[in-house]
Amino acid sequence: MCEELKILKQGAEARLFICQYLGQPTLIKERFKKNYRHPDLDTSITKERIKNEARAIVRCKTAGVKTPTLYLVDFERRRIYMQHFVQSVTIKDFIINIFNKVENGSGDNANSLDEVAKMIGQTVRKLHENNIIHGDLTTSNMLLVPKLSVNIDQDSKWLNVENLELVMIDFGLSSFDSSTEDKGVDLYVLERALISTHNDYPELFGKILDAYKAFSKSNIKEIISKFEEVRARGRKRTMVG
Structure with a gap:
């Protein structure tokens, strides 16, 4: 699905990877599991935050605010696939x-x-x-x-x-x-x-x-x-x- 996955950055909430997805330079944001939370609660909170982030990106397009193009939302892997701006x-x-x-x-x-x-x-x-x-x-x-x-x-x-x-x-x-x-x-x-x-x-x-x-x-x-x-x-x- 994604070729040559390379880590770009790691923060407190997520890892960022870059790769080629469907022939396009792609940024993957992967949210960590929080072991201090109950697994069901952690899954629910993470899913809601991923949905919220994806919704904001889409809503920005309607508002005329430029954001990375959204390619894929993968709840199982806790990932958002989006456009990676190589020149930026x-x-x-x-x-x-x-x-x-x-x-x-x-x-x-x-x-x-x-x-x-x-x-x-x-x-x-x-x-x-x-x-x-x-x-x-x-x-x-x-x-x-x-x-x-x-x-x-x-x-x-x-x-x-x-x-x-x-x-x-x-x-x-x-x-x-x-x-x-x-x-x-x-x-x-x-x-x-x-x-x-x-x-x-x-x-x-x-x-x-x-x-x-x-x-x-x-x-x-x-x-x-x-x-x-x-x-x-x-x-x-x-x-x-």
Whole structure:
């Protein structure tokens, strides 16, 4: 079924493999068994999470958010088979490399960073407009990939944002909810992730939020108000310890 299975990454919840499936580069996400749970409960929880992740990927397509194409869901093996982007870079690595280039005197790529911030804000807003809560918004869970019919080399991958598009990945913690609370929490998770990973670019979240607001079709004031509430609660917890 799948040729030359190779492990790509292992995390706390799942292993990622790459292979050729039906002639296509494929990523397999395989969820671990949790031995501390009763086997029946573990099977039930894992099945529900796999279903939820697959549902989120399909729903994103309808919402106009680019995600890996879903090939197969295998409940017996606890696996999701999906498109593997051979030419891709995480936004986390993109931002780090941009700053390395600036520091090494190879040019000011602030426009590229601003464009990426805009792409993130618009994409997250599309998710929320369709009541999709990602649950783990970090720049490691966002890819930049070449647009169709664009063949890019290693160097231009980091520079020519107009040739790239954003792909959302890892919907393992996703849910579907219309509440402003969950959308506010989603934004707060993103802000905290950016503060911890990209403190060299303190304006990043503000630019993302500007794009998020500009792309809004409805109830933006309520969502931002809820986000600020969540942020205030988070700061209070940090101060109290």
